[in-house]
Amino acid sequence: MTSNFIHWTDQELLDDLNSPVVIAAFEGWNDAGEAASSALRYFQERFSAEKIGSIESEEFFDFTISRPVIQIPDDKREILWPATEIYATKMFDSKHDLVIVVGHEPQLRWRTFTDQIVEIASIIDSHMVITLGSLLTDIPHSRPVKVFGSSDDSALAKKLNLNPSTYEGPTGIVGVVNNVMREKGIPSLSLWAGVPSYVSGANSPKAALALVERLAEVLQIGIACTDLEIASAAYERQINELVAEDLDTAEYVNQLEEDFDKSSEVDEQSSNPELLVSEVEAFLRNQTGQT
Template identity: 45%
Template sequence: MSDEQLSESEGSSCASEGSSRAERFAAHLREDAGSAAGRPTVMVIAFEGWNDAGGAASSAVRALGSAFDAELVGRLEDEDYYDYQFTRPRTRSTESHREIVWPATKLYRTSVTDAELDLLLVTGVEPSFRWQAFTADILTRAAEQEVAGIVLVGALLADVPHSRPIPASLSAQDPALADLLDVDEPSYEGPTGIVGVLAHTAYQAGIPAVSLWAAVPHYVGQAPSPKAQLRLMRELEDLLGVSLDVEEVAEEADAWERGVDDLAKEDSDIAEYVQRLEEATDTSELPQASGEAIAREFERYLRRRRPPE
């Protein structure tokens, strides 16, 4: 390698090290798609059901769509995918008539002016049947919309205290992408949901895919779970390079935490259990206190201060 090539390589490496996770992700997607200057489209997916403790994941993705006025561009409502005794259709009244709303997975598209990515958001109920066909259907829609990468969002019940920062984890099955984003490769073994199936299938198809999960305290796992939703929204900000208005969700998270505090005070067994979880959390290393977490928080601050074009 010549001195000039070595210098260029070192400069590229330094630039990568100094860039944010969102910039590295967008650059990787452009390179993988063979378009250095274009805006890659990222599909962000969350499903209600087994993958969505406290409704945190689906709420976070819907908030993303609301923030950027995403428009409906498609839907999957094949009745072969759903058990209507488990996921029942709903009746709804309009100004002129009543209608039946059938379970469906909906696709919304939006372009974020200040980000380096366009978004294709997928929300719905986890299908009951024909998962392989459903997965193929989702990836076919991804190809039609020229999706360059996928982010799968989930929430799980865990032994974590409600009074501490909600843990969140990012992972990528592709070792090169995991290394680039400084995230883990998945290590979980056991039963999985449609989110896990989609993540694996996307990897097999050569589509860059990142999984994002938040842990919801299992003793208050019912929906809503605004504190977990808030954590997922902040992680999506960092990964996608977008800025979200989280003030309302943050207020709801504070109220939720105070409400759980009051419930714990009324039950000595729960109060003692929460105290043990807090002690276990406080004695372990908190990723929220790392230098990288502080840097991400500063990046969010700068994005919110960015003047409109």
């Protein structure tokens, strides 16, 4: 399958990738608090991932909804279009290089768009695709963010001791990508973080931090998170101040905190990240024939 919609810009780096893992996140419906896209962009920046390509935006976006933006850097007028960009980085302390796919959730031609993600994974011979997502839920901002893993591939879910996906209802592009990966036989899993529903309009660096930390654990790589840690602490302080100003909200948050503290239903991967780490690494090692 050769696409007319993927534009590769760095063939040399593309050809030099070693056993790459694809990580993808999309702004939009599966990106509450912009936590998933922020986490992946943080990865891209921290590891100085270089742009190696992009997916043509003209076919997949309604520009009356996702409008282009005019900028004038250095007195030169530019138009920035909604984009899905592809980055790559060599990970010299890891067995697996990284390919990062990040952009906006498309408005049009989702099947064709998802085919582009499949082609990216196929061209680079990726042995796993990891998608990131974040969702609004009834959790307190003052407690640790739970990150849970799932897979649409029941066989992979069993191998990695993940929860098989049981969700039924409307879905975003992340759900479609994961389903198509299963149909194409490409191993994939998702990592999801919760964002408090009562602050749905605010970006959540706390959830982004949780995703970054869990993804780093799964990939067995180190990453400095000082900037996100500072932003996360400031986020929590600001919400504390806002909650304190409204009695009803304060009571609601107190109830959420009590429910959270009493709950014994902790996702196995959330309570034991080392288990998921070791099982993902064993799976990738088996896929690449390493011992």
